[in-house]
Amino acid sequence: MLRIENLTKIYPNGTKALDGISLDVPNGQFVAVIGLSGSGKSTLLRCINRLIEPTSGRIFLDDVEITAAKDLRPIRRKIAMVFQHFNLVKRSSVLTNVLSGRLGYTNPAASLVHMFGNDDLADARSNLARVGLLEKEHERADSLSGGQQQRVGIARALMQKPELILADEPVASLDPATAHIVLDHLEQMNKHDGMTVLCNLHFLSLARRYAHRVIALKAGKVVFDGTPDEIDDARFKEIYGEDAVQVEIA
Amino acid sequence: MNGKDQKNSIIAAVLSAILPGLGQIYSHEWRRGLVILIGLTAQAALFYGVGAQWLIGVMGLIWLWNIWDAFSLAKGIRVSTAAPIILILILNLIVSWKVTDIHIPSFQGEQRKVIGNIVSGLGKPDFISQKTRQITATAKYIVIGPGAPASIKQPAVKHGEPSITLSPSKVEKGTIITVTGVDFTPQSKGSMILLGADEIPAGSFHTDKNGRFEMKFVNDRYIPGDYFVQARMVVPTGGWSLSSTLKDAAPRMFETIYLAFIGTALSLIFALPLSFLGARNLMSGNAFCRAVYGLVRVMFSVLRSVEVLIIAVIAVAAVGIGPFAGVLALAIHGIGALGKLYSEAIESIEHGPIEAIKSTGANDLQTVVYAVVPQVVPQFIAFTLYRWDINVRMATVIGLVGGGGIGYQLI
DSSP states (O other): OEEEEEEEEEOTTSOEEEEEEEEEEOTTOEEEEEOOTTSSHHHHHHHHTTSSOOSEEEEEETTEEGGGOSOOHHHHTTEEEEOTTOOOOTTSBHHHHHHGGGTTTSOHHHHHTTOOOHHHHHHHHHHHHHTTOGGGTTSBGGGSOHHHHHHHHHHHHHHTOOSEEEEESTTTTSOHHHHHHHHHHHHHHHHHSOOEEEEEOSOHHHHHHHOSEEEEEETTEEEEEEOGGGOOHHHHHHHHOTTOOOOOOO | OOGGGOOOHHHHHHHHHHSTTHHHHHTTOHHHHHHHHHHHHHHHHHHHHTTOHHHHHHTHHHHHHHHHHHHHHHTTOOOOSHHHHHHHHHHHHHHHHHHTTOOGGGGSTHHHHHHHHHHHHHHSOOOEEEEEEEEEEEEEEEEOSTTOOSOOOOOOOOTTSOEEEEESSEEOTTOEEEEEEESOOTTOEEEEEEESSSOEEEEEEEOOTTSOEEEEEEOOOOSSEEEEEEEEEEEEEEEEEEOHHHHHHHHHHHHHHHHHHHHHHHHHHHHHHHHHHTOTTTSOSSHHHHHHHHHHHHHHHHHHHSOHHHHHHHHHHHHOSSHHHHHHHHHHHHHHHHHHHHHHHHHTSOSHHHHHHHHTTOOHHHHIIIIIHHHHHHHHHHHHHHHHHHHHHHHHHHHTTTOOSHHHHHO
16 A cells, blocks of 8 residues: 655745645555656656655555655665666676666675675576567677666566666657557566556556546646546646546557 | 946946956956956966066057957947967967977987987887707917926817817917817808906807808917917897896886886775765755865875876885885876866756656665666776876886886886
């Protein structure tokens, strides 16, 4: 259970990115967060694992207050993140990138000299096999195509055995066909592994296809919270503005 | 700037006319005002110091711009700073041309020959020389007088070995002696030496294609007795050997390269960890980190700004003449130079991977090792090799002040 209470973030330059957001996300839900660029979607996700420090408000994961935690390591390792630009370490091998998902669990000193246990190594290989990239394990991350890199990103997330996955525009840099492969992986993690997914999406059609629930942000406030079916044309214009036209992605 | 903040333009202009920058400060543009005030004052002092007072007059143009700027700022308009900056650059170019005595006609005439000699000398390094041996043949003659031997026995002539005969062999002062030599190396040059307490050169000779030569010299000895003359010839024996210059210089050259190598290595050991503390993107977390960042950067600047030669002189005073002093100088200077380059390499990396590694729960050290190090390694290697390159040259100069290596050989 993820609980967000009255979350506000004001950047040093005065921009109010989040304005009193309150949410409850039960375990096992696939939530799509939609909204225009600059509506606060990315900031919301980054506040949850405290890559960005909230200005005020509280966030709980399973009754542990994330916002009050001194040691972030045990919290962050339960929350995996998938990024728009994949954020792989380009010069490192695919396997190293996947193994880095264990950094929150391993003995810090051992990991500094790239020593991982046999269990971690076996896990990394099985996760690479799960995203269909086992034969690429020794290649440099930047030699892979965009879709393959995002699948490595997903394998890295799987390494954390997370309760919650934060996906920040995971398919915005990908073509429609590849986008579905990546979202299918997220859906599978949600359905089979019971992980809660909080996914920022640009395309409403993708939200309709994958999400149980849609939350729309506008200027840092929640303007819609419901099932995908409830978003009709009027709602759509409310979220994206009067001039917006719906674009479908196959 | 909104209406409430607007200032009286005339007052601003007058203030800036009295003291450049004051009008800008009046409009709460502290930075701009201070830069104008300090910059113009320092620039004027500089021109005065190098004896270019006439340029201070030209700076009046900037003073006029400053008044206009203050006037506009008070109305909330920021005018472009391009014009005064370009003017200042041009004035400084003029001054530097004069101060450094750039005088193109100097290249003509005598200097050209000197340059030619230096460059051609550099183009013909003396690394190897032919192996040689010296062949000699000796003969005696008598200066007649009381006490002189009646005759001398010439050494037996062995056929095939170089020998010389003298005619006449009994002489007085002023007699011309003809020397005939056989079986020397053909077509070569040699020299004739009068042996005695000193070796006195008595001319040179050139052999024909049969290895024969004939030459004459005038006897100027008058004390009766027997005297020796020796023909000497240096001939190549085939094969080459390292020249004596190289034999002396080579160990020093290797010393220089190693001096530069260990100097670079020592600066690397210190610069590497410090550079992470001097990278703004890693050290912006809290006030303490930012203070450490500032401190490290200032330290790099200080180390870098002290000339290596000066550090070397201090090091020589501290540990004595020798390569160790040179190593210390290169290492200390290198920490500043490498540290700055490393820090900037770290600052130019992509932020995304750092975010990704942090979000897995990695601690700060793990984040550096997994997200930062892989991104900076190629640049670190390039910068380090470049530093070594510079240090080899610097090590040469450091030798001149007693820092060991090839430079020490030069003095």
